[in-house]
Amino acid sequence: MDYIIILIAAVFVNNIVLAQFLGICPFLGVSSKVSTSVGMSGAVLFVMTLATMVTYLLHEFILVPAGLDYLRTITFILVIAALVQMVEIILKKVSPPLYQALGVFLPLITTNCAVLGVAILALGLDGGSLLKAVFFAVSNSIGFALALIVFASIREHLELANIPKGMKGVPINLLVAGLLSLAFLGFTGLV
Amino acid sequence: MAEKVNQTQNFLKGIVKDNPVFVMLLGMCPTLGVTSSAFNGLGMGVATLFVLLMSNIVVSLVKTQIPSKVRIPAFIIVIASFVTIVEMVLEAFIPFLYEQLGIFIPLIVVNCLILGRAEAFASKNNILSSIVDALGMGLGFVIALTALGAVREILGSGSIFEFKFVAEDANTFILFILPPGAFIALAYLSVLFNKISIKTT
Amino acid sequence: MKKKKDTFINMVVSLFAITIIAGFSLGFVNELTVGPIEKGKIERKVNALKQVLPEFDNNPVDEIQLVKSEFAKDSVEVYPAFKNNEFVGAAIIGSTEKGFSGLIKIMVGFTPDGNIKNIAVLEQKETPGLGTKMKDEKYLAQYREKNPSTFNLKVTKDGGEVDALTGATITSRAFGEAVQMAYDEFIKNNDALKELKN
Numbered sequence: 001m002d003y004i005i006i007l008i009a010a011v012f013v014n015n016i017v018l019a020q021f022l023g024i025c026p027f028l029g030v031s032s033k034v035s036t037s038v039g040m041s042g043a044v045l046f047v048m049t050l051a052t053m054v055t056y057l058l059h060e061f062i063l064v065p066a067g068l069d070y071l072r073t074i075t076f077i078l079v080i081a082a083l084v085q086m087v088e089i090i091l092k093k094v095s096p097p098l099y100q101a102l103g104v105f106l107p108l109i110t111t112n113c114a115v116l117g118v119a120i121l122a123l124g125l126d127g128g129s130l131l132k133a134v135f136f137a138v139s140n141s142i143g144f145a146l147a148l149i150v151f152a153s154i155r156e157h158l159e160l161a162n163i164p165k166g167m168k169g170v171p172i173n174l175l176v177a178g179l180l181s182l183a184f185l186g187f188t189g190l191v
Numbered sequence: 192m193a194e195k196v197n198q199t200q201n202f203l204k205g206i207v208k209d210n211p212v213f214v215m216l217l218g219m220c221p222t223l224g225v226t227s228s229a230f231n232g233l234g235m236g237v238a239t240l241f242v243l244l245m246s247n248i249v250v251s252l253v254k255t256q257i258p259s260k261v262r263i264p265a266f267i268i269v270i271a272s273f274v275t276i277v278e279m280v281l282e283a284f285i286p287f288l289y290e291q292l293g294i295f296i297p298l299i300v301v302n303c304l305i306l307g308r309a310e311a312f313a314s315k316n317n318i319l320s321s322i323v324d325a326l327g328m329g330l331g332f333v334i335a336l337t338a339l340g341a342v343r344e345i346l347g348s349g350s351i352f353e354f355k356f357v358a359e360d361a362n363t364f365i366l367f368i369l370p371p372g373a374f375i376a377l378a379y380l381s382v383l384f385n386k387i388s389i390k391t392t
Numbered sequence: 393m394k395k396k397k398d399t400f401i402n403m404v405v406s407l408f409a410i411t412i413i414a415g416f417s418l419g420f421v422n423e424l425t426v427g428p429i430e431k432g433k434i435e436r437k438v439n440a441l442k443q444v445l446p447e448f449d450n451n452p453v454d455e456i457q458l459v460k461s462e463f464a465k466d467s468v469e470v471y472p473a474f475k476n477n478e479f480v481g482a483a484i485i486g487s488t489e490k491g492f493s494g495l496i497k498i499m500v501g502f503t504p505d506g507n508i509k510n511i512a513v514l515e516q517k518e519t520p521g522l523g524t525k526m527k528d529e530k531y532l533a534q535y536r537e538k539n540p541s542t543f544n545l546k547v548t549k550d551g552g553e554v555d556a557l558t559g560a561t562i563t564s565r566a567f568g569e570a571v572q573m574a575y576d577e578f579i580k581n582n583d584a585l586k587e588l589k590n
Binding site for chain 1 (some may be wrong): 213216217218219221222223224253263264267268270273274278280294297298300301302303306311359366369370371372374375377378379382383385
Binding site for chain 2 (some may be wrong): 397398399402403406407410411414418419420421424425426427428429436519520522523558
């Protein structure tokens with residue numbers, strides 16, 4: 001039951017992009033085509049889950065017992081940066097097709113605040129356990145994917161629309177994001 | 192003389208021509224996430240300005256000592272240290288602001304604005320230019336966040352910097368302090384910004 | 393100055409040096425701030441206690457009682473207050489997950505006969521401008537000097553006596569539930585608390 005609530009909350013109610021404003025950079029940056037947004041979502045799912053798992057263990061078994069809680073930010077970001085590099089190298093060797101699909105997005109992920117954000121938020125979960133933290137990361141990346149892919153498909157249609165000159169580009173995209181966020185607001189109170 | 196003009200332009204570019212929020216779209220997460228009031232926007236802006244300034248200074252000082260292959264991790268360590276310092280100082284001395292900004296304080300680390308300036312400017316220029324660059328860019332960020340926060344607070348709570356100018360139980364556009372309002376307010380602010388900056392240049 | 397070359401030694405040494413410097417400076421700042429952070433936390437707790445309790449001269453934070461409860465996941469925090477060694481009331485943390493956006497945590501102060509002295513909101517994530525109005529004087533005043541044994545904490549819509557916040561019925565329901573939980577805990581522990589000083 002706990003897990004169902006985490007899933008629904010992360011995907012719909014507290015959507016990481018549209019309600020919590022994490023990962024806005026890739027949300028606005030790589031959402032001009034549905035195909036690229038699917039690739040980005042895949043890369044985020046992969047890295048976010050892995051990063052949360054590693055940082056959770058690191059925090060629980062090294063930082064807290066040693067009383068070094070205040071080094072959280074610095075260790076987490078280094079772990080994420082190193083992890084992204086490693087994933088990139090391993091994917092290149094082990095699975096070239098997957099590297100083809102996700103490769104270009106990987107370097108962008110280090111500065112995706114959704115990854116660091118989820119790693120930190122996962123520490124604050126009620127009655128936390130490793131399983132819960134990882135599940136939380138997976139749920140949030142599904143939420144990220146949902147927001148990104150829906151947004152990208154709307155943007156593909158916008159290409160054809162007749163938009164006033166001053167609104168073209170950034171403003172109209174933000175406005176669309178605002179309306180999407182408004183739609184997701186309707187889920188509040190669901191859990 | 193040439194040097195001086197150069198510095199003024201260097202300073203101003205961050206505020207208008209290359210404004211980090213309206214033009215370069217850097218650091219959008221805190222921009223949208225914490226601006227539900229003018230004070231929060233200002234607080235986040237100043238915290239970011241501090242980290243940007245300090246990291247630009249340090250990066251520009253040690254740039255010759257760092258082999259270029261490991262420069263990105265080195266920059267990240269420098270930035271993350273200053274962010275942690277900001278986090279601890281805020282928690283100790285301004286706990287109210289610390290609670291309001293929440294998760295967005297540690298996330299200053301991944302604000303592309305800071306790493307971007309370290310990589311694109313401070314690692315190539317001398318210390319004075321780097322300081323001026325950081326001040327300009329940081330101020331541009333502060334102005335953008337405070338403006339967005341002010342607009343959202345005026346429309347959403349009928350107040351500005353906590354000073355209320357409508358009746359206590361008057362109806363306001365609550366939408367603007369909710370998440371969708373952040374996107375919508377920023378959309379119209381950037382239309383306005385584009386219009387003004389096209390006119391002035 | 394010439395740029396350092398990309399030799400392995402150079403890379404390791406420079407990264408190592410930066411990490412060491414960063415580690416030491418963070419440790420130093422941590423030493424400076426850890427005191428004020430702790431002090432601030434206690435101060436905020438004491439301020440909340442002063443708000444919700446009658447005048448007291450002991451230190452309720454030191455005499456905190458943790459009570460096991462079937463309503464809460466962890467134990468419930470109970471802060472007894474004494475004046476001249478006489479029991480003058482207790483503050484109890486009430487919480488609920490049923491707020492519009494989840495957790496609402498409040499501190500309710502009771503006088504020995506079970507009357508609500510005052511309520512302070514400790515944590516909440518409700519909708520700004522709607523649910524957050526539970527912190528307003530107008531709403532909180534409804535609860536003051538009321539005894540939940542005779543005063544129905546439910547909102548009027550559910551047959552109770554509390555006027556719900558406009559547009560935030562769910563928040564008001566959850567708030568009432570948290571107060572009820574604090575009251576139930578108070579009644580359960582009232583006798584034990586009175587005995588504390590004897």
